[in-house]
Amino acid sequence: MPTPDTPTKSVFDIHALEGIYLLYWKMEDCTEAIDIPIPLSKKERHMLVCLDQPRRMGDLARELLALPSTVTAMADTLEAKGLLFRERDPNDRRAWLLSLTEQGHDMRKVMASKASDLFRDISGLSDDELDQFAKIALKIRSRIMETGMPKGPQT
Amino acid sequence: MPTPDTPTKSVFDIHALEGIYLLYWKMEDCTEAIDIPIPLSKKERHMLVCLDQPRRMGDLARELLALPSTVTAMADTLEAKGLLFRERDPNDRRAWLLSLTEQGHDMRKVMASKASDLFRDISGLSDDELDQFAKIALKIRSRIMETGMPKGPQT
């Protein structure tokens, strides 16, 4: 019978990564339970949260690891629910900019603040640790935004 | 036209969380590209990585935020691919323990070590920061494992 795998010698071992995955999954799980007036799927929630400012559909698709056609569908339903609207990108008239309506912004704010609270509870970190973690997470965020957002599914 | 939302005053603000999400998504994206002899879906990969030691299907379902029936289906395909096998849990003969075959363990090790490398590249952190981040991620991991794994979808 196989015995548990021994940790690799690498600095950042798989159990730390597992911590990140668990955190993500647990956040997903608890976020489901946030009570919002209009029911949204997980991906739709993420899309909403990504829209702190107007974004092009293609960018969203890459960030959310979705195909353009998937983003079209999600934008359709969020638009139908009155949470966002499309505007032509003045710099490229092929592209749409998605922007939140006032209702969309309200909902996004509620979700963002609840998510932040959830993170504190779930992680159980001290203020000091939260601070350290946030600092590094922000670094990772800028790094990914600079050096390459996810490429997303290839067609 | 709505202006970008102002950050909340909470210690752990939404942009830090966004960093964690981006990290997760980018890891998903790059992990797709890891070349393995037997093609697996994302969830199947996660399941494999979770099986560093024999686990009950119900536990996996909760951790992976899937329904029991979904885990049954995934276990079936991974079993058919020769990567894991079922054994009755001697402590509860209703339950199955999923264990990796030797091939499964080999594949898991490859994926775990590549994931670790990927993380270093994607995050772009210094060794010192990696260390700090890993320490905190491990804390979060134990915290979640103690105080409550995800409940998963409710039937």
Next chain:
DNA sequence: TTGAATGGTTCATTTTTTGAAGTATATGGC
């Protein structure tokens, strides 16, 4: 100007997830 590339849409197909009903084992009260 024109041909190739890009941004998004449409829609039929495939994949994945869901959930209700079922089997087998466990657990707690009597």
Next chain:
DNA sequence: GCCATATACTTCAAAAAATGAACCATTCAA
């Protein structure tokens, strides 16, 4: 021990979500 109820997993049909190919409009570059 016996029964009722709960738990662990399975089955399978229905629903939801993602995919990808064909398409239109605009942009970019030769």
